[in-house]
Amino acid sequence: MQDPPHASVDAGAPEASLDRIRRYSVPAGLNPEEKFEHWRTWYGSAIATPVRLEKTEKLIRPGFNPTALSLDGPGFSLVDVTNEPATCYWKGDTSSGHWLVHFRSSCARFSFSGRSEEVSPGTVRFLDLSSPGNFHAPTGLSAVRIQLDRSLLGLNDKSVKRLEGLGDISEHSLVRGLILPVLSGWQRTGMDQEMHRLQPVVRSMMTALASSLLEAPAEDGDLQPARIAAVKKFIRKNFRNQALDVDEVVTYSFLSRRALYYLFQDEEFQVSGYIRALRTLEALELLTDSGGWKRSPADIADASGFTSLRAMRRAVRDATGSSLRDVQENPEVPRIRAAELRKRIGI
Template identity: 70%
Template sequence: MQYTPHGEVTAGGSDGAPQGQILRYSVPAGLSPEEKFDHWRSWYGSAIDAPARLEKIEKSVPPGFNPTALGLDGPGFSLVDVTNDAASCHWDGVSYPSDWLLHFRSSCDKFSFSGHSEAVSAGTVRFFDLSVPGNFYASAGLSAVRLHFDRELLGLDDTSVKRLQGLADIKENPIMKGLVLPALSGWQRTGLAQEVQRLQPVVRSMMTALISSLLETPADPRDLRLARIAAVKKFVRKNFRNPALTVDEVVTYSFLSRRALYYLFEGEGLQVSAHIRALRTLEALELLAEATAWKRSLTDVAGASGFTSLQAMRRAIREFTGLSLREAQEKSEVLRIRSAELRKLTEL
């Protein structure tokens, strides 16, 4: 196998593999097409939680055979992001639970869900269990993200899991569409490996919220807290450039009272109002750092960042960086450092 580490190792996994490290797979150079396929087959069989075997579709492997993959093994969950090359795959099932959530970025002519084979369109999201024998046909370029989760961590029994596996495409579920899918689409971002321990409760909270919605069963509000925080932060990040965004707008979006919203964010680095100002400040600092910043008026920068006035931008820059607006313009290295600190503070 050939992995290219992309991130810092934070802990050792149960199988001796690094836990908390983003691992990148690529076919080694210098191999023949047949050797490339054997190498990919060996990696693939070790990357999922069940004995699975890839087989060639054609008699010979095309010269351009070049599948890729990224993996992240976290506590209680793991992610595998695969762009396949033409192959078929089959597995005989395992004697232990192996639960997955799959997001298909591209279509698949044949995929087996709980023993039933069907065509899958691009964008489909489904649950499936590798303990049930199955197979799939992957055309060149088949791309999918797989989230493996610990059913015990989510408090799921066999009946609940079977209900989830029996659901058709769930991509239109509001929590799936607005929260889980964006997370699955952006999990490879720089610096994620350093945050994997923090991610575990967030993943658990998001999955709890999704499953509670799908099965129409109540969940402990404490288990939903991090998912709600993530949803609010996502809403703020999407809208902070609009000067009309205030805490009242967030209250309306979240269906919470101002007091409940305050307590929801208690313990976070920033309360909602400060989070809005911080994102606007970061946007302003990045605009000021652009090579063409001299072409824009400061009032224009303030408006483009979501501030209602130049004075509001001045106050926010002082609040979050300790710098005056003039100092922020003149001290480029200090500005870079303060921007990095603020970016970390406002991460989802």
């Protein structure tokens, strides 16, 4: 989930107190059309799956006032919204998350990907965003949803479709006893201060629920490819941060160092090697970029995530057999090596 524009966060909240919870309301002083555009911008940036909003009415009423709260976690997110009339569209891809939505208000016509139905207060539904789709939300629709990276659950397309076709699952014991209390009270629990401890809890709840609903056990072996994919996704997102190391990945994955090692034992790169390879590739592409502005080697090392210029020099020499000066003066061979490295990394 990307950070929303700064203008969309409560103007009165100081930066240090925002933590991970972001609050949204339409700013005062905007005309109705400007209000909708502001809402559209915030929504498109706050939802992990790339989406766009379109108006469903020619004129936006003067009282247009959607509100929302969003919270990012490691591998999951929460969004609590009271909506104004709009239709949400997305293109869909296999990396998109899976939504579990708790509808707190009634809705005479909630339409999801062409299926229109009446929604009662308290309804809980799975919604799949891996395929192209849309939903129409009328005025006053109030809902809170949790989105979890589907790779963390090891669900295939068939399982996801089965979950989506179940209808209301609000009476399920896990939903009533564990999940609804989380979705109904997360703003009041200080959850934003406990993010790194929550991911295994959230994942366990969702895995247990999916396993129960599908009447199939969750096998660790079946989750291994998904776990590797999730760890790699985390590293690709954060490798430019110099603080990223194996310990940070251990914290994210909730695996021990030994378990993380065995998870990657058949991969070409172990975790530390994968981080270094990504940083090396970034450095090579910046060093040989003829179209960009000239950056110093120290700036490139910093931008690539290396903790020092010396570390980048060593990595570049290991990858190309050349010094930094040779790489910059004769970029053709380093570009070939960069392409080979990109292929080995798998991106």
